[in-house]
Amino acid sequence: MTNEIHGFARWFSGSGLKTWGALLLALPFSLPAGAANAANADLTLLPMEQLLSLEVMSASKFSQKVSEAPATVTVITAEDIRTYGHRTLADILRSIPGLYVTSDHSYSFLGARGFQPPGDYNTRMLLLVDGYRVNDAIYGQAYVGSEFILDTDLIERVEYVAGPGSSLYGSNAFFGVINVITRSRLTGVEVAATLGDAATRKGRASIGKTLDNGGNLILSASQYESGGQRFYFPEFDQPATHNGVASNLERDRSGQFFAKLSQQDLTLEMAWMRRNKHNPAAPYGTVFGQPVVTADEQAFMALDYRHALADATELGGRLFYGENHYQGDYFYDAAPNRDLSTGKWWGGELRLTSAAFLRHKVVAGLEYQKDLRQEQLNFDVAPYLSYVDDRRSAWKTGVFVQDEYAFRDNLHFSVGLRHDRHSIHGGATHPRLAAIWHPQPADTVRLLYGSAYRAPNVYEMFYATEVPGGMFKSNPNLRSETIHTYELALERVASSVLKFSASLYRYQIDDLIQQVMDPADGRQVFQNTGSATGQGLELGGQGMWQNGIKTRFSVAFQRAQDRDGKRLVNSPAHLAKLNVSVPLAQGLRLGAEAQYLGARKTRLDGTAGGYLLANLTLGAEKLIKNLDVYASAYNLFDRRFSDPVSSDYTQEALVQDGRSFRVKAIYHF
């Protein structure tokens, strides 16, 4: 009998479809009754969240509709960052529905909608800091780990807009746009100190001053250092290579500086970051035990201008200058090798937003960017031998327009179009169309179609070894990658405390750039060989209760495949996230995070198993006057997991961090 029950249980749970079927049938009987919204006699006793959900009996005539965002936006606030103990932008992004982050011990890689080819840098996501484009001029890369340009304590909020954004932002807004918004105001002195295991320490000092004209000046400097955990790489388990053990070889050191002067219509912002990372995993066939050292440096300066003109119109402008430097030191038996790149660029943009036309909200703009210097070098240090020496410059311009039209009070249409011209490879034109409909007051239905592109960067096009027998070849004829996305999104405010959302999408990527070996001469070259499609269902919700408990949860079912229908490498079929924030005694708050990442294929058809990570943070804010203290545990259950990596490595997947702890204190003077 028990064998039969076992057999049934195994069969039942063996096929997901049957489990789903049974759960679906059971669901109507287990649903809680819908909560009725009774308006209190005294509305001032209700929290804001509830006030926003009450149905109002309009005394005056129906007001003009406000324009609505055509895409779904996820916002992570500074409070979330503190509550859940997010250490880097990568930690913040890990908690966002639909996103996942993997690492190769040098950089953090961001995947969206099941798409993250190992080794592909974050070129298919546009990263903005206060609207300034951070993706650099050599690799078009968005740094999100400890190499991100800002200290997370300076972040006011992070807005993630999922979906194609090239109709507004141009290249790189392939899967989405991340806008990191810095704190608008700081007064006094703030000092933060962090201590963690694996010799981790971080310090920050920030000063804020309110100026006489009502403006504000913020200055902040941070320093971070971590010794790294002890790792075992079975591929190197031989006596000659320390039996595969790498300890204290993952040193990570970074320094950041930030300044912001804001007054009236003008804001001047400056940021600088330098980061030095040791990678113990011996990529590129380097000597195991001698870590690869990568040094990244990024800086920018941006002047932002915003002015309200008459008639519900606003003029915005920006002037910026940016730089990025990269140096990689690789140790081989023969001679140490160095990889260098330098990018310098400047640009400007002008933007006009107007709600002057009845029922229309129009945005139009013009952008120009000059890549002054794009330099890539690779050479053996001693004896000196140059392999790659490419220096060039380029420019690009873009013009865009978007109109949101209130066709009916509960039906809006959004139409956007942008045309870009790059000096290296011609033009691109991309639209985005959306319909936003409210069949009932509490429901929102969004139907969206958009296309986006990613321009090939100078690394893919021109990193070539001219020495005879050289490994890399240039490809000046590389075209942009394009993606077409269709999405249907639903949102319902279920009660005064709960909101649910669902999104169904499908995308098609063409001209995917991949590094292949040219059969003619055996050299590596980037070509537009690939094509991929993906589809998925994302479900999620948010709850904010009157007792202060907050929760956010999301589940993603996704599948991304190549043109032969084969599932892509490093593409998890399932993602699940849960964040719960519970206030305890006075000033104490507990933030718990659980993230599940499904199994992923590696490049050698192996599997990097699925894993569930749990993070816990206990925060005591203003427990003692002016002092906030946070204690966090990451990967609480010490789950051992690996992330697939590219062919730069001997290994097919790299083991990641086990459990780690951190204590942080912030003191305001």
Add this chain to the structure above:
Amino acid sequence: MGTSHFLAVHNPSCRPGWRWLNIVCVIGLLAIAGVCASFPARAEQVPEYDLKAAFLYNFAQFTEWPGGGDNFLRICVYGRDSFGAALDNLDGKAAREKRVKVVRTATPEGAKQCDVLFVGDLERERLAVLLSALREKNVLTVGEGEGVLQQGVAIRLIIENNRMAFEVNLDSAKKSRLVISSKLLRLARAVHGATSP
């Protein structure tokens, strides 16, 4: 297309992770339930100005004024008053360690004494003059109607799909040396300001 395709084709029971998958499926179905289930009780309707008064009270709770001043937090209505008794309900309530005092004023001079000032749509033509008089003052201006944010009002109340919502102009708040809590900004339908793209 979409769901049915990959649910039918894909067998999700990868051996090590099937337990977690079922947890994932349960969470997913609860979310579907939330979206698809119909909620029979219809919300009671709330009078517009009672709700607006409650919003003004909440805006006061989530805003920081520069220090100083007496023990009263003045919530004012400018000119033609559509609130009536709805606003008087706020009088004497505790807010930010002060007590609310409801004031009705019809002149820019009177408005300078306010902490929160509501300007109705009926007073639209007087808005520009009022805002220039309040330029150096720490007054949280709340308005309604198209374009008030662009004119310099800090918060705009809107009725949309029979629900109250609001938009914030952070620049206006900054100019008045007010700090609006991110808790409130998060609930806004839109936030305009120097730091948004």
